[in-house]
Amino acid sequence: MTPPQTSTERSVHGGLSHLAALEAESIFIMREVAAEFERPVVLFSGGKDSIILLRIAEKAFRPQRFPFPIMHVDTGHNFPEVLAFRDRRVQELDERLIVASVQESIDKGRVQEEPGWDPMRNRLQTTTLLDAIAEHQFDAVFGGGRRDEEKARAKERIFSFRDEFGQWEPRSQRPELWNLYNGRIRKGQHMRVFPISNWTEMDVWQYIQQEGLEVPEIYFAHERDVFKRNGMWLSTGPFLHPRENEPITKKTVRYRTVGDMTCTGAVESDAATLDAIVMETAAARITERGATRADDGFSETAMEDRKREGYF
Amino acid sequence: MDTMMRAPGQMDMLRFSTAGSVDDGKSTLIGRLLYDSKGIFEDQLAAIEQTSRRRGNTTVDLALLTDGLRAEREQGITIDVAYRYFATPRRKFIIADTPGHIQYTRNMVTGASTADLAVVLIDARQGSLEQSRRHAFIAALLGIPHIVVAINKMDLVDWSEDVFERITSEFAAWSAKLDVHDITFIPISALHGDNVVQHSTNMRWYGGPTLLYHLEHVHIASDKNLIDNRFPVQYVIRPQTDEFHDYRGYAGEVATGTFRKGDDVVVLPSGHQTRISRISTFDGEVEEAIPPMSVSIELEDDIDTSRGDMICRPHNQPAVTQEFDAMVCWMNDRQLEEGKRYFIKHTTRTGRAMIDELRYRIDVNTLHRDEAATSLGLNEIGRVHLRTSTPLMVDEYRLNRATGSFILIDEATNDTVGAGMIVDPGTGGASLVDELADDRSEEPAAA
Ligand SMILES: Nc1nc2c(ncn2[C@@H]2O[C@H](COP(=O)(O)OP(=O)(O)O)[C@@H](O)[C@H]2O)c(=O)[nH]1
Numbered sequence: 001m002t003p004p005q006t007s008t009e010r011s012v013h014g015g016l017s018h019l020a021a022l023e024a025e026s027i028f029i030m031r032e033v034a035a036e037f038e039r040p041v042v043l044f045s046g047g048k049d050s051i052i053l054l055r056i057a058e059k060a061f062r063p064q065r066f067p068f069p070i071m072h073v074d075t076g077h078n079f080p081e082v083l084a085f086r087d088r089r090v091q092e093l094d095e096r097l098i099v100a101s102v103q104e105s106i107d108k109g110r111v112q113e114e115p116g117w118d119p120m121r122n123r124l125q126t127t128t129l130l131d132a133i134a135e136h137q138f139d140a141v142f143g144g145g146r147r148d149e150e151k152a153r154a155k156e157r158i159f160s161f162r163d164e165f166g167q168w169e170p171r172s173q174r175p176e177l178w179n180l181y182n183g184r185i186r187k188g189q190h191m192r193v194f195p196i197s198n199w200t201e202m203d204v205w206q207y208i209q210q211e212g213l214e215v216p217e218i219y220f221a222h223e224r225d226v227f228k229r230n231g232m233w234l235s236t237g238p239f240l241h242p243r244e245n246e247p248i249t250k251k252t253v254r255y256r257t258v259g260d261m262t263c264t265g266a267v268e269s270d271a272a273t274l275d276a277i278v279m280e281t282a283a284a285r286i287t288e289r290g291a292t293r294a295d296d297g298f299s300e301t302a303m304e305d306r307k308r309e310g311y312f
Numbered sequence: 313m314d315t316m317m318r319a320p321g322q323m324d325m326l327r328f329s330t331a332g333s334v335d336d337g338k339s340t341l342i343g344r345l346l347y348d349s350k351g352i353f354e355d356q357l358a359a360i361e362q363t364s365r366r367r368g369n370t371t372v373d374l375a376l377l378t379d380g381l382r383a384e385r386e387q388g389i390t391i392d393v394a395y396r397y398f399a400t401p402r403r404k405f406i407i408a409d410t411p412g413h414i415q416y417t418r419n420m421v422t423g424a425s426t427a428d429l430a431v432v433l434i435d436a437r438q439g440s441l442e443q444s445r446r447h448a449f450i451a452a453l454l455g456i457p458h459i460v461v462a463i464n465k466m467d468l469v470d471w472s473e474d475v476f477e478r479i480t481s482e483f484a485a486w487s488a489k490l491d492v493h494d495i496t497f498i499p500i501s502a503l504h505g506d507n508v509v510q511h512s513t514n515m516r517w518y519g520g521p522t523l524l525y526h527l528e529h530v531h532i533a534s535d536k537n538l539i540d541n542r543f544p545v546q547y548v549i550r551p552q553t554d555e556f557h558d559y560r561g562y563a564g565e566v567a568t569g570t571f572r573k574g575d576d577v578v579v580l581p582s583g584h585q586t587r588i589s590r591i592s593t594f595d596g597e598v599e600e601a602i603p604p605m606s607v608s609i610e611l612e613d614d615i616d617t618s619r620g621d622m623i624c625r626p627h628n629q630p631a632v633t634q635e636f637d638a639m640v641c642w643m644n645d646r647q648l649e650e651g652k653r654y655f656i657k658h659t660t661r662t663g664r665a666m667i668d669e670l671r672y673r674i675d676v677n678t679l680h681r682d683e684a685a686t687s688l689g690l691n692e693i694g695r696v697h698l699r700t701s702t703p704l705m706v707d708e709y710r711l712n713r714a715t716g717s718f719i720l721i722d723e724a725t726n727d728t729v730g731a732g733m734i735v736d737p738g739t740g741g742a743s744l745v746d747e748l749a750d751d752r753s754e755e756p757a758a759a
Contacts, residue, residue, distance in 0.1 A: 015532065015533040016604070017324060018323045018399075021324070021325045023606075024606040025604065028565045028604075032660075035546060035660070058594055060563070060606070062594050063549070064556075065551075147395045151394075154394045155392050155393065170392070171392075173392070174727055174728045175419075177717070177719055178426060180657050180717065182726070182727075182728045184655065184726040185726060186726065198395070198397070198406055200399070
């Protein structure tokens with residue numbers, strides 16, 4: 001459907017195309033961090049947004065190696081396809097991977113598994129992430145958050161300051177003007193940096209298509225044993241145990257986000273190619289988090305509350 | 313969203329900010345734009361329907377869509393800049409949604425700093441223009457090339473052409489003094505959707521474009537400064553591998569101008585001259601680079617160049633200076649005072665700056681100048697003379713937004729406390745802002 005383009009493609013209007021402009025901004029942000037911080041790190045979950053981050057890092061720094069390692073916060077409940085993809089991608093790039101493990105945080109007694117049936121580990125990730133930041137003394141952490149995802153994110157800065165406790169204070173964010181990012185922090189504080197803040201889900205898929213990037217298979221339509229919980233199709237597997245009133249059916253589904261298996265839902269879809277995903281995204285009437293994330297469904301401010309504590 | 317009807321390479325991007333006083337209908341307008349262009353999803357709509365019902369509203373309050381944070385929802389006002397996105401087959405839009413309270417000048421300035429266009433909202437019933445003038449003044453101060461004045465709530469004035477004409481001519485007379493070349497007036501009803509996305513059947517007397525049509529078609533490519541070559545070096549790429557042993561790429565974003573392979577260039581502040589041997593990206597070599605491309609420039613000669621330096625053309629150079637005049641918008645509770653020192657970040661260069669003198673403080677509502685002022689408080693704007701510890705390569709802001717802007721950072725708290733726009737880069741001459749302020753000071757406040 002879409003002819004491949006170079007990133008310097010001009011639009012019919014004579015300026016850069018929207019993807020070229022977004023890409024240029026993201027590259028600028030990554031270089032700014034590399035220049036101003038001593039120990040940055042890029043978070044990589046294997047999901048589509050962090051796939052973009054790694055491509056932007058290639059664009060920003062090649063032929064040099066990345067001036068930072070890659071880190072995955074592993075909940076222990078990941079899709080096996082995504083873990084395999086993660087390792088493959090890191091190897092292709094020939095960069096360094098750090099895995100911060102939620103299971104280890106539980107084993108060390110830093111956090112407790114939440115009570116109840118099929119506990120989610122989403123909230124627990126915050127501690128694992130903050131511990132890893134402290135251990136490695138990271139001063140800047142790249143994340144793949146986008147402002148179109150969720151309303152609390154819509155106000156977050158591209159350089160988002162975190163205090164000594166890793167907390168976000170939405171009421172007193174630093175003003176962010178032009179492209180003059182303020183990266184000044186004190187020891188023990190850090191900056192979360194979101195290079196693709198201005199991208200939408202649609203931009204992400206169009207860019208993946210333009211760049212010919214590989215994504216984990218679970219983004220494409222496939223057959224899977226699923227059951228319905230909290231209005232979402234969840235996958236059977238080692239971490240999820242359907243109750244008696246949760247019958248298992250085989251469905252053709254795909255994922256719009258790849259998170260923890262216990263709280264990431266599949267959507268019914270026949271979109272088996274990138275073209276089909278772009279078409280489906282264009283027609284989608286529900287946000288990706290609304291469709292597929294149980295963690296944001298609990299209250300209107302679930303995301304804001306988690307972010308204040310230091311979540312991604 | 314019909315973004316697929318065109319290949320993505322055919323779309324460009326427009327950033328706009330919105331300004332209006334409280335209750336002019338700004339949130340409703342943005343909600344309407346998102347809703348009618350299908351930028352709202354069903355679950356978002358369901359959530360605001362629920363909240364509207366809980367609050368006892370009979371219709372869905374589209375304004376809720378843009379209320380991001382808990383504190384704001386509780387107070388029922390927008391307090392911080394929020395960013396919204398939607399796309400049509402022609403363009404991707406980024407909205408910087410900024411609140412209109414008097415005390416939030418800082419947010420308006422923030423949203424305006426990156427905008428190609430500003431939508432200034434006026435309530436047709438009030439027609440009073442003081443606040444709207446302030447918004448237009450800030451848009452002009454921040455160098456936004458296009459302004460749309462949307463006269464809202466036309467349904468409440470019987471869709472009257474006379475009301476529209478009166479507001480338009482009053483506003484136009486005043487704005488002639490602003491350095492804005494493109495002002496468009498559109499009568500709308502954000503609540504009912506008239507002239508937002510669909511042409512109004514209630515105002516057949518209006519022959520102009522709808523707001524969305526205008527946003528889609530306004531020509532922005534020529535707003536870019538393609539003449540004055542300015543390339544702030546951001547990061548030096550040095551692989552130091554066998555394969556790329558001698559590679560040294562000066563990475564950065566083209567601020568303004570058009571850079572080509574073979575161009576004679578000068579590196580500032582050192583003044584060394586050389587030539588561009590190659591402009592490269594991850595996708596390969598490019599013949600020319602225009603703003604805002606992020607590229608790597610390789611130079612023919614091995615001259616000492618690092619972050620904060622600027623690559624320019626020998627016959628078109630910015631001022632290399634350690635003192636200049638600037639308009640500063642203050643963004644913090646800790647006041648700006650004469651004699652105080654701050655960190656300054658200008659392009660990719662950071663140094664220290666000292667406020668030598670506050671020449672005057674400007675009242676954004678009346679544009680009166682207070683020359684006796686010795687401090688600037690939160691949300692106040694004034695003209696300062698400052699000196700820097702390191703030479704900066706600067707242009708006048710109205711000629712070059714990239715090399716004319718800077719931020720001030722508090723040395724103690726690390727907060728971003730000031731936004732600066734250079735009006736006199738030490739080369740003399742009064743600025744436009746200055747002339748405008750002069751002009752206004754002869755008139756009574758808030759005519
Ligand atoms: N009659 C009418 N009411 C409007 C219109 N636009 C907004 N409103 C109402 O004006 C009030 C304030 O609107 P809101 O969007 O919250 O204003 P904001 O403070 O500028 O964001 C709300 O009650 C809206 O429903 C309009 O075009 N016509």
